[in-house]
Amino acid sequence: MTTLRDAPEGVKGAGRRAVANWGALTAGRRMLPDYLICGAQRSGTTSLHRVLARHPDVTPPAFHKGVHFFDSAAHYARGLDWYRGHFPVRMLADRRARTGQARTGESSPYYVFHPLAPGRIARDLPAARLVVLLRDPVERAWSAHKQETGRGFETEPFERALELEDERLDGEVERIRRDPLYQSFHHQHHAYRRRGHYAEQIERLTGAVGADRVLVLEAEELFTPGTDGWARLLDHIGLAAWDPGPMPRANARPSGALPATVREELATYFQPHDEQLARLLERDPTWRR
Secondary structure (H helix, E strand, C coil): CCCHHHCCHHHHHHHHHHHHHHHHHCHHHECCCCEEEEECCCCCHHHHHHHHHCCCCECCCCCCCCCCCCCCHHHHCCCHHHHHCCCCEHHHHHHHCCCCCCECEEECCCCCCCCCHHHHHHHHCCCCEEEEEECCHHHHHHHHHHHHHHCCCCCCCHHHHHHHHHHHHCCHHHHHHHCCCCCCHHHHHCCCCHHHCHHHHHHHHHHHHCHHHEEEEEHHHHHCCCCCHHHHHHHHHCCCCCCCCCCCCCCCCCCCCCCHHHHHHHHHHHHHHHHHHHHHHCCCCHHHC
């Protein structure tokens, strides 16, 4: 069966614009997200969004996995009614929900990394529950490079991109903080190492919204059969128990293996950040066990 996500990009783009324009006019009758999947990039956020969208009490936004409201300067400047316009009409969603009380949410994996997103979320969505998925930062960096290359946002080979990262990102966070209308291409697309500084990002997020609103899961806890990650997730975002069946990983990009020397260098680089994460979570991450 053909779905919206399978439509040609031009069709999807026109659909997104139409939904946003009509939605803004009817914002007062629409839902705001009950949950946000905030990242991390290349950790299974797309898969999680698609599985949650099948839950009988969830009505996802039309045409969008993520609206990118809190991490896009242009989108955030359009205001909360524009954002709300992407989500379902409350009355219609509740009618379709199994329990009569629908939930909705979105997934934008840049939220956890963008320096202004946590504060914006805290201000505009004071009740939403947040989910952060983590993955071995070495594998995440390698996977991110494949994605950025495939999308045309990266032209350098992986090792050269790692060498250029500090130069590319120099001063970008400070500029974002000084100028909320500034959108940093390098910060969004070329932070292969820095997006793996998980503890710093989680602490910034929980500091803004409160630790009780943030659930941190490792991808292995969610996608490996027999683990309790799925039950913890549903409980966190207030959804009834439901068996999603097999949960395949979306957006996988096959390629050659990461060279052993690069893997070793990155594992050494991330060790202190993984130790910081272990102290924060009070457990060793699965990739360090």
